[in-house]
Amino acid sequence: MKKPFDIVRLHHVEVTVTDLDRAYDFYVHGLGLFETARDDTHLYLRALEDANHHCLVLTKGEQASLNHIAYRVSADEDLDELDRLFTKLGTKKKWIQPGEERGQGRALRIQDPGGLPVEFFFEMEKAERMLQKFHLHKNTKIKRIDHANCLITNIDEVYQWYSNHLGFMTSEYTVKGYGEDEKMWAAWMHRKPSVHDLALISETGPRYHHTGFWMDDAKSILDACDHLAAMGYARNIERSPGRHGTSNAFFVYVRDPDGNRIELYTGDYFTNDPDWEPVKWHLDDPQRATFWGTEPPVSWKTEAVLVQDILTGILLEPKPLTPKKQETV
Amino acid sequence: MKKPFDIVRLHHVEVTVTDLDRAYDFYVHGLGLFETARDDTHLYLRALEDANHHCLVLTKGEQASLNHIAYRVSADEDLDELDRLFTKLGTKKKWIQPGEERGQGRALRIQDPGGLPVEFFFEMEKAERMLQKFHLHKNTKIKRIDHANCLITNIDEVYQWYSNHLGFMTSEYTVKGYGEDEKMWAAWMHRKPSVHDLALISETGPRYHHTGFWMDDAKSILDACDHLAAMGYARNIERSPGRHGTSNAFFVYVRDPDGNRIELYTGDYFTNDPDWEPVKWHLDDPQRATFWGTEPPVSWKTEAVLVQDILTGILLEPKPLTPKKQETV
Amino acid sequence: MKKPFDIVRLHHVEVTVTDLDRAYDFYVHGLGLFETARDDTHLYLRALEDANHHCLVLTKGEQASLNHIAYRVSADEDLDELDRLFTKLGTKKKWIQPGEERGQGRALRIQDPGGLPVEFFFEMEKAERMLQKFHLHKNTKIKRIDHANCLITNIDEVYQWYSNHLGFMTSEYTVKGYGEDEKMWAAWMHRKPSVHDLALISETGPRYHHTGFWMDDAKSILDACDHLAAMGYARNIERSPGRHGTSNAFFVYVRDPDGNRIELYTGDYFTNDPDWEPVKWHLDDPQRATFWGTEPPVSWKTEAVLVQDILTGILLEPKPLTPKKQETV
Amino acid sequence: MKKPFDIVRLHHVEVTVTDLDRAYDFYVHGLGLFETARDDTHLYLRALEDANHHCLVLTKGEQASLNHIAYRVSADEDLDELDRLFTKLGTKKKWIQPGEERGQGRALRIQDPGGLPVEFFFEMEKAERMLQKFHLHKNTKIKRIDHANCLITNIDEVYQWYSNHLGFMTSEYTVKGYGEDEKMWAAWMHRKPSVHDLALISETGPRYHHTGFWMDDAKSILDACDHLAAMGYARNIERSPGRHGTSNAFFVYVRDPDGNRIELYTGDYFTNDPDWEPVKWHLDDPQRATFWGTEPPVSWKTEAVLVQDILTGILLEPKPLTPKKQETV
Ligand SMILES: [Ca+2]
Ligand SMILES: [Fe+2]
Ligand SMILES: [Fe+2]
Numbered sequence A, B, C, D: 001m002k003k004p005f006d007i008v009r010l011h012h013v014e015v016t017v018t019d020l021d022r023a024y025d026f027y028v029h030g031l032g033l034f035e036t037a038r039d040d041t042h043l044y045l046r047a048l049e050d051a052n053h054h055c056l057v058l059t060k061g062e063q064a065s066l067n068h069i070a071y072r073v074s075a076d077e078d079l080d081e082l083d084r085l086f087t088k089l090g091t092k093k094k095w096i097q098p099g100e101e102r103g104q105g106r107a108l109r110i111q112d113p114g115g116l117p118v119e120f121f122f123e124m125e126k127a128e129r130m131l132q133k134f135h136l137h138k139n140t141k142i143k144r145i146d147h148a149n150c151l152i153t154n155i156d157e158v159y160q161w162y163s164n165h166l167g168f169m170t171s172e173y174t175v176k177g178y179g180e181d182e183k184m185w186a187a188w189m190h191r192k193p194s195v196h197d198l199a200l201i202s203e204t205g206p207r208y209h210h211t212g213f214w215m216d217d218a219k220s221i222l223d224a225c226d227h228l229a230a231m232g233y234a235r236n237i238e239r240s241p242g243r244h245g246t247s248n249a250f251f252v253y254v255r256d257p258d259g260n261r262i263e264l265y266t267g268d269y270f271t272n273d274p275d276w277e278p279v280k281w282h283l284d285d286p287q288r289a290t291f292w293g294t295e296p297p298v299s300w301k302t303e304a305v306l307v308q309d310i311l312t313g314i315l316l317e318p319k320p321l322t323p324k325k326q327e328t329v
């Protein structure tokens, strides 16, 4: 029962910033990403491992927001298969022409059932790979993009959609309530065999919580904190380094000057064995969010950026979870 | 053009040791692997991430050797497809009954065109996953098996076979000679999206060079050296820690008391982008083997264990590379 | 102008715990300290580097408290010099006979001007040094004791006393207020050439805030968190790992089951150059406590254990800072 | 029995290079040291912790060599005491005027009994301390100078001289021969409470083997290797990273473009307890040089730079150990 298309991995995201020069300082000097290209309204960045044009696009806008999350597919014709699928499903969609996103071939954008703007593409221009040019690495050494973490209000629907239609697998999930009242609260879903390409969290949504980037080890994440703090970005380090229960990853969370959130992340595990049984956590488990027991700050639990309508670019008005707002992320 | 089967990853290897108690001390106390099961002639071990019965089988025998390398497939019926393929190709093969290898379902064993004993299987018993039981981890913290490194005399044939028939992709390769005399000398091939599940090296063969295991970071590899050396295994640390040019991994090589070689390995990269262009190295590049420039010891370049015939268990007589033996690994 | 005595370093502390078995689990299994000796009411522990009997004594008592902080002197006759000094200064003091504290020669105990119970000694029994017995190290690898952090209400007096009479030097200090209102709020003082053997903080006192232990690197501190959390001590990790502005050290703070606080600490610097100019911080500097900007939890800022009267063992009643209590540590 | 002077620590060394621009690339871009000052024939460098003008002086000359090793004393009058001592001992000596070595006050230079050029000084100009300017750190993060390693032919005499006249203590030593034939082969001596400021090794001498610099942890040393190798300095990494038996330090050895040898070093221990019993190693112990068992390369064992006569600057002709040359370092 092979899928007629193959989504390889989360490949890049595009987010909005209000000041490109300020963003340049944060992302290039602070996070050590490399500039591939720049124009008046966009900055195209790549990480140490990247052999392609960008894993992050920063676009000038009125406020921090998510423009789109992009998955790479394994063949150009997969895009046509996806187009047929979305037509069948009645998904809001739109083709992006080659070059419309700089360096990228044709792409298909949709609004997923949770309201998230999502893109699929196959072709991208090559760029110089910096992996072994260690002398050109900065003090923050991001190797690649890892995952997108999204807030939605209808997890049962969205979870089924990614599982059944797009072939996403689940590495871990969190439930809320007990016994008959137990229901899914969050899911870590993947195409590449890591813990996730996509995390779905039940919260006021659609909103975009953070983009996760892979680093080699915990020490590299601590070095990033020192570097950012010395640059004057101490207040941008929102949540202290720690170990997640869910995913087992070591992390730190930082906010860019506009509030877009970045996770520096390492240490998860291989997830592609065919008999993998998703790890189940309960929302009440104190080691779920931080294995070492400390609580995230309030801002981390409550703040996230709005997401764009793929057709109009207008920011979608988020809706609270019903019947009442769930406050604990 | 989807394959009718899907090889997920290198899943385990079985090697021969002459003294199981001595091997237990090395692998369990020294390398920190966990015992899943043991009988008079076998020791079944798993690593920190493993949710399955074993990633390493140690079997009592007359001398160090490779019994088989095992790949996991994504569905039971893939095994039938593989059986048909090997029949068509005229590959020497044999079915292994469920339980014939403890904890494992039915499996198909073959002798590949390089002479290596290879197994395919789908089903394996579950075992307790130790990943977050940090207090039960030893000082050597191996997370999972990563790759098998094999010496063969007919790389062109073997490389084509894994590429064309089994769907292996190539992350990096090494050539020898220049211009018209240039030919492939080694290849790093993968099914999981890491640098390799299988390395093929041109050398007197068939022989088995080493099994690579993944660790979280370089520091963990250094800790393993301290731990092994303090146990009395200093002479078993064959090749000092360093950075590979090829694969970019940080490594150390150790030998078990019988001479089976283990690589502790970390720090490679994601390889599954559809437009990945394999990294090419030349055999003469001094940074190829060790990016920092130091040479491997002679034993590392010349010694490897023999491999078993899948039908008889007899150790295959290795043949030199023609016209003359290639000495530089 | 050489001193007639030479205080070498903070050598050990004695704290009170209510349950020795529970404490054994935390300190030996959790923190990886080694038992040198034990009786019904005491547990004598040493760290990886220690060639002597103990760097920590746990004594059974009614509640967590500080029995004494002990400094080692460089010669036995230094103790007589100190005795003469304390007589001259009118300091409350008492001799401890050889063996009265197990493994230790004669010792002089005093109550310092801040109310802290302090001991000076020269001789201690040897114990097996575990430094290169790496295979016997636990997952938490504490190398040695580093410093004692004390809360007092009269820092000007206590600071002058340690500076002028005992030869302590100052590596860093914190002030409160501005201009004419500026006054010393905390001081990091040392005899060994590290940032401190003794930290003095202006707070309700006398109280004992924490004992600092040296670890080799940040990764070792993170490993300790994983190990403790997996053992069930997640709630004992009070303050997340981070970088101090003051001292530049990387740290984590844990509480033992009775509430005694331990800092795992690494990464400070050499301080013995004769022209060292103490680093000055202002209490309002957000990077002072955590260079990365996050605030310590309230418990860390407000809780500390009481200290014993050296003559009676009675816990001293702490006094608030005047005119009003200072809440920010 | 206090000394009338107090040597604080090894503070800087001056070595000769043939090309200052080439040396600048290696030491500043490669090793991450900071330029304090430069003129046509000198480069004055400092490390991350340094609050003073230099820990390393590179001076243009005909070939790599040691100009002098400098110890800091704790008071200016200590220099007069040392002058009197050297007069009494008949030591070859010479005063250096304030500013004669840029940034430095008056200094006393001697030729020690092993033939090494040694300086004592008290005063040095301040320089900006870079410790917490993490964003200005390079990929190689040297914190401070640690030790000087010297080759001499008369260790018994030199060892007694440093011990008896200059107050050096011994942390570890190596012997050669057994029983009645046992004699000292090497000694690790210190003034600051680390394993050493000065290592004395029995070899063809006087020669200068290496300058050791402290880094925070093993990972930082590995990062330095990556950085140097990527810059084109792979062949300058002479001896692979490893753990020393003696000193317990984690190390790597690099050579500058002229052959001056640098050790990047971390992980030794506190040595100032008054009852410290020096650790004894035997030259035949395979874990002495590398705890993990691997041998240093031949160049590391046989090559070292010549040292200057303090009066003439002429390079001293080294003499072999008698009766026959000792080859194993
Ligand atoms: Ca000098
Ligand atoms: Fe995340
Ligand atoms: Fe390998």
Ligand SMILES: [Fe+2]
Binding pocket: C147, C149, C199, C210, C211, C212, C263, C265
């Ligand atoms: Fe502290």
Ligand SMILES: [Fe+2]
Binding pocket: D147, D149, D199, D210, D211, D212, D263, D265
């Ligand atoms: Fe050294």
